Amino acid sequence: MTDKEMEQRIKKAADAKPIKTTAKDILLAYEKKKQKKKVKPWYLRQGFLGTTISFALVGLVVGFGLSIFLDRGVTPGGSNSIQPTFSLPPSSPILAPKNNAILNQASYELLAGIEAAKGMGEAIGVASKNIVLRPRQSDDSKDFSSVREAVKAFDTYRPMVFALEAASQSNSYYTPIESTDASFPFAISIDSDFILYYKDAFEETEEEETEQRISAKLVREKDNASFDIEIVKEVEREQDEVEIELTTTLYLSKNDTFTISHSKESEDGEEETVYSLIQTQNGEEVSKLEFNLEREDSTIEKTFSIEKAPGLSTSYHYEISDMKIESPSSFTLLIDETKVQFDGDAYYSNGTKIYP
Amino acid sequence: MSTDELLFCLKELKKGNMDAFGSFYEQTKRTTFFGAYAILKDQARAEDVMQEVYIKFLEMLKEIDESRSVVVLLATMARNQALNVYEKEKRHFELKEEDASLPSEDNHVDSGFFELMKELLDDEEYEIVILHVIDEMKHREIASLLSLPLGTVTWKYNSAIQKLKKGFQDQQ
Numbered sequence: 001m002t003d004k005e006m007e008q009r010i011k012k013a014a015d016a017k018p019i020k021t022t023a024k025d026i027l028l029a030y031e032k033k034k035q036k037k038k039v040k041p042w043y044l045r046q047g048f049l050g051t052t053i054s055f056a057l058v059g060l061v062v063g064f065g066l067s068i069f070l071d072r073g074v075t076p077g078g079s080n081s082i083q084p085t086f087s088l089p090p091s092s093p094i095l096a097p098k099n100n101a102i103l104n105q106a107s108y109e110l111l112a113g114i115e116a117a118k119g120m121g122e123a124i125g126v127a128s129k130n131i132v133l134r135p136r137q138s139d140d141s142k143d144f145s146s147v148r149e150a151v152k153a154f155d156t157y158r159p160m161v162f163a164l165e166a167a168s169q170s171n172s173y174y175t176p177i178e179s180t181d182a183s184f185p186f187a188i189s190i191d192s193d194f195i196l197y198y199k200d201a202f203e204e205t206e207e208e209e210t211e212q213r214i215s216a217k218l219v220r221e222k223d224n225a226s227f228d229i230e231i232v233k234e235v236e237r238e239q240d241e242v243e244i245e246l247t248t249t250l251y252l253s254k255n256d257t258f259t260i261s262h263s264k265e266s267e268d269g270e271e272e273t274v275y276s277l278i279q280t281q282n283g284e285e286v287s288k289l290e291f292n293l294e295r296e297d298s299t300i301e302k303t304f305s306i307e308k309a310p311g312l313s314t315s316y317h318y319e320i321s322d323m324k325i326e327s328p329s330s331f332t333l334l335i336d337e338t339k340v341q342f343d344g345d346a347y348y349s350n351g352t353k354i355y356p
Numbered sequence: 357m358s359t360d361e362l363l364f365c366l367k368e369l370k371k372g373n374m375d376a377f378g379s380f381y382e383q384t385k386r387t388t389f390f391g392a393y394a395i396l397k398d399q400a401r402a403e404d405v406m407q408e409v410y411i412k413f414l415e416m417l418k419e420i421d422e423s424r425s426v427v428v429l430l431a432t433m434a435r436n437q438a439l440n441v442y443e444k445e446k447r448h449f450e451l452k453e454e455d456a457s458l459p460s461e462d463n464h465v466d467s468g469f470f471e472l473m474k475e476l477l478d479d480e481e482y483e484i485v486i487l488h489v490i491d492e493m494k495h496r497e498i499a500s501l502l503s504l505p506l507g508t509v510t511w512k513y514n515s516a517i518q519k520l521k522k523g524f525q526d527q528q
Contacts, residue, residue: 001521003514007489009524013469014490019389021403023381026410027374033411 359425366426370417381410387427387491391434394486395442397474405441409433431491432501435483476523481516488513 001009362383368376385406392405409430413420420426473482480502487493487501495513499506 001525003517003521006517006521006524009469010473010485010489010520014386014390014486017399017470019385019403019406021385021407023378026381026407026414027377029407030411030414033415 362426363422366420366422369414370420377414384427384430388430388434390486390490391431392438394483395435395438397470397482401441402438405434405437409437412437425497427491428493428497428501431487431493435501472523472527473520476519477516481512481519484509484513485516485520 362380365376365380365383369380388409389402389406392409393399393402396402396405412433413430420429473485477485483502484498487498488495493501495509496506498504499509502509
């Protein structure tokens with residue numbers, strides 16, 4: 001059974017599963033819920049006069065009760081005096097007014113994003129429409145043409161400046177932000193109040209869009225309130241770019257060599273490229289792994305992971321992803337002293353050439 | 357229904373035209389249902405969650421961002437709601453000191469298939485397979501949803517498919 005056949009089997013089982021709930025059921029339930037919300041609480045159903053009288057009565061009762069309660073504890077020289085305590089609800093840190101007018105805009109925009117996202121159970125796309133971070137010219141007049149360039153600059157500890165731009169406003173505001181904490185993968189302090197953390201180095205390129213997105217987290221130091229945001233940069237897609245991530249696990253030891261070969265097969269009229277990764281030792285084939293690379297538009301997806309070989313004294317662990325291979329086929333990859341042999345050129349997706 | 361048609365339905369719903377809900381529901385119900393089923397592994401509970409998700413969806417129509425995939429949104433909402441239900445019920449069953457596994461009322465035609473999937477795969481693999489094969493989410497979207505690296509998702513998916521292939525072959 002091929003992988004595709006297995007997937008078809010799963011889909012068939014899913015299609016066979018009847019879902020009893022109909023659209024009508026849902027609309028009925030939705031209407032019921034709406035009606036419930038419209039029902040006024042009892043104290044508002046009586047009209048203005050009735051409402052006023054109701055509130056006045058409630059106030060009298062509460063006031064009377066309180067006065068008795070308070071009087072009980074007040075005895076000259078007594079030790080059981082009870083002091084009433086009234087605590088105000090803690091003010092929401094999100095709504096706390098900010099001195100910085102620009103961040104006022106930012107924090108309210110973020111709030112709007114979060115409130116809208118609350119119904120989703122988690123903040124999905126929070127603030128990505130409201131807050132956009134773009135690299136701008138730094139103090140030493142270095143122009144960062146991409147976020148990736150800015151990241152590289154950060155790695156060499158040069159100061160970096162990002163502008164916090166209220167994207168939904170007609171006038172744009174800029175707040176200089178300087179990098180502070182180099183120990184966290186990526187941290188930028190914004191007006192000493194927010195810190196921007198890059199959640200991970202995950203880059204995503206949408207197939208139909210020309211945007212580069214990096215997930216990040218904006219954290220307010222004093223109360224740890226945090227918001228997920230995206231850093232967006234438009235990029236130009238290279239037309240013949242092929243990204244290959246290979247999925248398999250290989251046990252690797254020093255001086256092992258691998259070769260990769262490919263062939264084309266036709267299945268149901270669709271052309272597939274089949275790759276074989278062959279491990280050799282002393283010229284003999286030790287193991288062989290085959291995998292298919294299926295094209296999804298212009299992207300081929302698989303992930304290549306080399307795990308620690310059990311029982312071997314020398315072993316290597318690398319995870320290779322987003323490996324870009326210039327067409328058409330094989331290349332040579334050097335990992336420490338272990339050679340994974342392909343023919344051609346190989347690059348990491350950040351442009352660094354792997355080999356030669 | 358294409359993405360454009362789905363978007364058209366969404367726009368109609370936002371205008372208050374509830375007649376568009378029927379088509380919208382038919383095209384998205386499977387994704388939403390299986391988003392919950394992947395966690396709860398129970399037909400009835402998954403349908404309850406699905407209903408709650410759609411009601412919430414209708415309540416927040418105005419705030420929905422049309423540039424985002426509504427299918428992914430629904431699957432995410434279903435997942436989160438299912439997780440809430442699962443946690444609540446798990447605590448309830450733990451307090452009762454009964455068997456920790458939630459009772460299943462899954463009696464449908466091909467429940468044997470999903471039962472076998474449950475046996476062969478761990479929770480994460482099960483969910484990833486359902487999200488990719490049935491909900492047709494891309495690995496990147498699943499990685500983002502589950503807060504896992506892309507490589508892990510792809511690796512787990514392939515590992516799960518191999519397990520299923522072997523499991524079904526052994527069964528035959």
